[in-house]
Amino acid sequence: MENKEKRILRGNAVVGQSGGPTAAINATLAGVIRGVIHARTAAPDCGIVRLFGMRNGVDGLLRDDIIDLDALFDPAFGGTPADLDTLALTPSSGLGSCRKKLPAPGSADEEAVMGSLLSILRAHDVRYFFYIGGNDSMDTVAKLSAYADKQGYEMRVMGVPKTIDNDLMGTDHTPGFGSAAKYIAVTTQEILRDTAVYTVPAVTIIEIMGRDAGWLTASSALGRLVTGFEPDLVYLPERPFIFDEFYEDVAAALKKHPNVVVAVSEGLQCPDGSYVGEGTQSGSVDVFGHKYLAGTGKALELAVKAKFGCKVRSVELNLPQRCAAHIVSAQDIEESLAVGEAAVDAALCGVSRAMMGFARTGDEPYAYGIGAQNIADIANRTRCVPDEFINARGNQVTDACVKYLLPLIRGEMYPEYENGLPKHYIFK
Amino acid sequence: MENKEKRILRGNAVVGQSGGPTAAINATLAGVIRGVIHARTAAPDCGIVRLFGMRNGVDGLLRDDIIDLDALFDPAFGGTPADLDTLALTPSSGLGSCRKKLPAPGSADEEAVMGSLLSILRAHDVRYFFYIGGNDSMDTVAKLSAYADKQGYEMRVMGVPKTIDNDLMGTDHTPGFGSAAKYIAVTTQEILRDTAVYTVPAVTIIEIMGRDAGWLTASSALGRLVTGFEPDLVYLPERPFIFDEFYEDVAAALKKHPNVVVAVSEGLQCPDGSYVGEGTQSGSVDVFGHKYLAGTGKALELAVKAKFGCKVRSVELNLPQRCAAHIVSAQDIEESLAVGEAAVDAALCGVSRAMMGFARTGDEPYAYGIGAQNIADIANRTRCVPDEFINARGNQVTDACVKYLLPLIRGEMYPEYENGLPKHYIFK
Numbered sequence: 057m058e059n060k061e062k063r064i065l066r067g068n069a070v071v072g073q074s075g076g077p078t079a080a081i082n083a084t085l086a087g088v089i090r091g092v093i094h095a096r097t098a099a100p101d102c103g104i105v106r107l108f109g110m111r112n113g114v115d116g117l118l119r120d121d122i123i124d125l126d127a128l129f130d131p132a133f134g135g136t137p138a139d140l141d142t143l144a145l146t147p148s149s150g151l152g153s154c155r156k157k158l159p160a161p162g163s164a165d166e167e168a169v170m171g172s173l174l175s176i177l178r179a180h181d182v183r184y185f186f187y188i189g190g191n192d193s194m195d196t197v198a199k200l201s202a203y204a205d206k207q208g209y210e211m212r213v214m215g216v217p218k219t220i221d222n223d224l225m226g227t228d229h230t231p232g233f234g235s236a237a238k239y240i241a242v243t244t245q246e247i248l249r250d251t252a253v254y255t256v257p258a259v260t261i262i263e264i265m266g267r268d269a270g271w272l273t274a275s276s277a278l279g280r281l282v283t284g285f286e287p288d289l290v291y292l293p294e295r296p297f298i299f300d301e302f303y304e305d306v307a308a309a310l311k312k313h314p315n316v317v318v319a320v321s322e323g324l325q326c327p328d329g330s331y332v333g334e335g336t337q338s339g340s341v342d343v344f345g346h347k348y349l350a351g352t353g354k355a356l357e358l359a360v361k362a363k364f365g366c367k368v369r370s371v372e373l374n375l376p377q378r379c380a381a382h383i384v385s386a387q388d389i390e391e392s393l394a395v396g397e398a399a400v401d402a403a404l405c406g407v408s409r410a411m412m413g414f415a416r417t418g419d420e421p422y423a424y425g426i427g428a429q430n431i432a433d434i435a436n437r438t439r440c441v442p443d444e445f446i447n448a449r450g451n452q453v454t455d456a457c458v459k460y461l462l463p464l465i466r467g468e469m470y471p472e473y474e475n476g477l478p479k480h481y482i483f484k
Numbered sequence: 485m486e487n488k489e490k491r492i493l494r495g496n497a498v499v500g501q502s503g504g505p506t507a508a509i510n511a512t513l514a515g516v517i518r519g520v521i522h523a524r525t526a527a528p529d530c531g532i533v534r535l536f537g538m539r540n541g542v543d544g545l546l547r548d549d550i551i552d553l554d555a556l557f558d559p560a561f562g563g564t565p566a567d568l569d570t571l572a573l574t575p576s577s578g579l580g581s582c583r584k585k586l587p588a589p590g591s592a593d594e595e596a597v598m599g600s601l602l603s604i605l606r607a608h609d610v611r612y613f614f615y616i617g618g619n620d621s622m623d624t625v626a627k628l629s630a631y632a633d634k635q636g637y638e639m640r641v642m643g644v645p646k647t648i649d650n651d652l653m654g655t656d657h658t659p660g661f662g663s664a665a666k667y668i669a670v671t672t673q674e675i676l677r678d679t680a681v682y683t684v685p686a687v688t689i690i691e692i693m694g695r696d697a698g699w700l701t702a703s704s705a706l707g708r709l710v711t712g713f714e715p716d717l718v719y720l721p722e723r724p725f726i727f728d729e730f731y732e733d734v735a736a737a738l739k740k741h742p743n744v745v746v747a748v749s750e751g752l753q754c755p756d757g758s759y760v761g762e763g764t765q766s767g768s769v770d771v772f773g774h775k776y777l778a779g780t781g782k783a784l785e786l787a788v789k790a791k792f793g794c795k796v797r798s799v800e801l802n803l804p805q806r807c808a809a810h811i812v813s814a815q816d817i818e819e820s821l822a823v824g825e826a827a828v829d830a831a832l833c834g835v836s837r838a839m840m841g842f843a844r845t846g847d848e849p850y851a852y853g854i855g856a857q858n859i860a861d862i863a864n865r866t867r868c869v870p871d872e873f874i875n876a877r878g879n880q881v882t883d884a885c886v887k888y889l890l891p892l893i894r895g896e897m898y899p900e901y902e903n904g905l906p907k908h909y910i911f912k
Binding site: 073077112115146147148149152153154155238241242243245246247249250251252253254255260278279281282283369371372373374375376378379380381382383385462465466467468470473474475476477478479480 | 501505540543574575576577580581582583666669670671673674675677678679680681682683688706707709710711797799800801802803804806807808809810811813890893894895896898901902903904905906907908
């Protein structure tokens with residue numbers, strides 16, 4: 057990495073979470089905390105003196121809302137390291153999140169926002185800044201590191217990826233995706249069982265998250281090479297959605313068997329760029345004058361019902377996709393922890409203005425390495441499902457896609473339960 | 485039981501599944517199969533010679549679509565009993581299901597339907613009939629046993645309960661309910677984590693199954709006595725839903741904290757008897773002229789958005805509530821197996837025209853017994869959530885309700901996984 061310098065930089069560290077929550081983002085937080093504890097144990101003068109957590113990302117930091125993570129988790133400061141295991145399997149962003157976009161360089165409010173951010177960081181002598189998040193969060197990392205550099209304030213700024221969408225550049229996949237993909241793959245298998253019980257023709261439409269990239273929707277097909285069961289049709293947002301072709305596909309599927317299951321991405325768009333879920337089919341407006349956003353699954357449910365007259369149901373997998381910590385991928389949790397620790401190690405070695413990412417080094421058996429990527433190559437870009445992962449008709453994924461996805465959902469790991477409910481770690 | 489006679493009745497047995505699938509209905513099927521294997525092992529001349537399964541309930545039986553379960557599972561007939569463990573944790577109705585309502589006594593098609601049903605049973609020398617299902621299935625049991633009696637055909641007809649709705653009479657609770665309740669309780673805890681991360685006011689509405697009875701919706705509050713977290717508001721179909729009171733409740737909740745979570749039953753009705761999800765608010769009709777059934781959660785999402793202008797999201801838990809076999813209640817699976825075995829034992833002892841049910845014999849520690857109930861007291865009646873389980877305002881459940889529910893979700897049991905996906909048993 058270009059910005060690497062081996063000299064020990066002494067000061068405090070702060071870690072925050074940003075963007076939409078996932079089932080694994082707290083595992084990465086636990087990884088950062090563990091990384092700091094390990095580094096100080098190995099070398100008391102490693103550089104990081106105290107570790108703070110910012111509440112609600114940079115939004116909370118701007119209000120000076122920070123907590124002492126050492127006191128909670130580091131035994132040297134009276135903390136309980138065992139709580140990190142509970143934290144790692146607690147869904148959502150334990151420290152809270154935000155969706156704040158920092159002002160662009162040269163914009164009117166740059167000084168007001170970036171200036172106060174930096175003065176708060178300076179007041180706490182923060183020299184290490186870890187930000188766990190997706191695309192927007194990497195934008196924060198890029199802007200903050202550039203501003204600190206400009207002001208001559210020495211601080212190592214690291215992005216640690218998380219997003220269920222798997223759409224970040226500079227990494228083979230993203231932490232949090234594997235667990236969401238596992239939830240979707242397992243739930244799709246269960247829905248395939250559920251829909252198979254009747255003999256009357258019926259179409260079930262599963263709506264899956266991923267506005268711009270179809271990785272999550274593709275995961276519904278993961279059973280193909282394991283159980284032999286998968287949805288009849290899978291539509292990703294990487295291809296324009298053509299209603300006439302869709303109707304042909306459904307008719308062909310209904311000829312084969314009565315219980316047709318279709319997986320669709322929430323972000324499907326018609327060739328004219330309108331969203332399928334926009335309600336453009338009916339143009340209906342509710343009593344309050346709102347354009348009715350039925351959702352992609354619901355819109356297609358109504359369309360299939362009108363076209364075929366058969367029983368149709370739509371199932372929006374909704375929030376559980378990103379917070380179902382009761383069915384995580386063990387591979388994902390292991391990697392989410394590891395990438396947090398690796399970010400600490402890299403920063404202590406002098407890396408800055410970078411995002412940690414995964415490189416796949418083997419398929420069967422699956423193997424990976426973790427490295428730092430220049431943040432400029434990553435922020436504000438979307439990694440879509442490539443052409444070779446989608447079939448020619450655009451209504452299924454290829455075996456190559458399934459093979460790419462499979463290692464990411466491997467392994468089970470369950471939270472501890474008490475009286476029938478999972479134990480979660482809650483920051484007071 | 486009145487119809488009990490100790491004499492050995494020799495002949496074959498048939499088992500079927502009916503109504504909506506659950507995550508535990510195959511456990512009860514496994515229980516019936518195991519019960520027959522055990523009975524024959526204990527006493528080769530117990531009475532049951534061969535055990536068949538009907539495909540798609542009585543619908544399949546009318547087409548003579550039956551399979552030999554002994555050949556699949558009983559080692560004495562070359563079967564693999566270990567497969568019963570996989571079957572028990574396979575969601576949905578493995579044998580298929582149907583929603584057929586048998587003709588009433590004296591109706592025009594009684595002879596056509598009941599007559600051919602009986603002649604098929606007679607042809608296979610079926611003397612034991614086990615039917616796993618909910619309210620409608622118990623109606624089938626009642627009608628079939630009455631008709632067989634009238635025709636002088638000796639057959640012991642047993643209902644084995646299952647329904648996620650928990651709304652059958654004659655039993656403390658129903659097999660399948662505990663697993664659905666656990667899925668709902670766990671998922672609600674996860675959604676509570678997910679919705680807590682932002683600081684802007686937001687309302688999240690969780691729509692839960694249960695058209696007539698609120699047992700499943702009540703289960704969203706299970707965290708109260710375990711984790712301390714529960715939805716702010718819980719509305720059951722047992723109470724009329726009054727929009728003005730709902731708005732007051734939401735306003736009061738938003739004053740306390742920004743992330744309000746509301747659990748609602750799909751079956752909520754306004755005082756005039758219309759369903760909240762009927763789209764009566766907007767009266768909108770889509771381009772095809774269909775009355776738009778938005779769903780209760782979606783209707784309330786739009787209503788809250790219009791009233792408060794804040795961020796609102798609705799989450800319909802949908803099919804996973806009844807098929808999420810990856811997160812079953814161990815207590816429920818144990819009981820579902822046990823009630824299947826008990827049905828066989830009871831029938832062999834001469835019980836007929838009965839449904840097996842649970843009686844709770846202790847709360848802390850929880851204890852239960854299994855007994856047979858006269859089918860006439862059960863069929864076509866709904867057991868609703870009693871008054872003492874709902875608060876005076878009708879917007880939450882009481883502690884007594886939580887205490888009733890808690891033992892039913894206790895314990896975890898996980899299916900076997902292969903390459904990241906659960907192994908399910910599929911009838912060929």
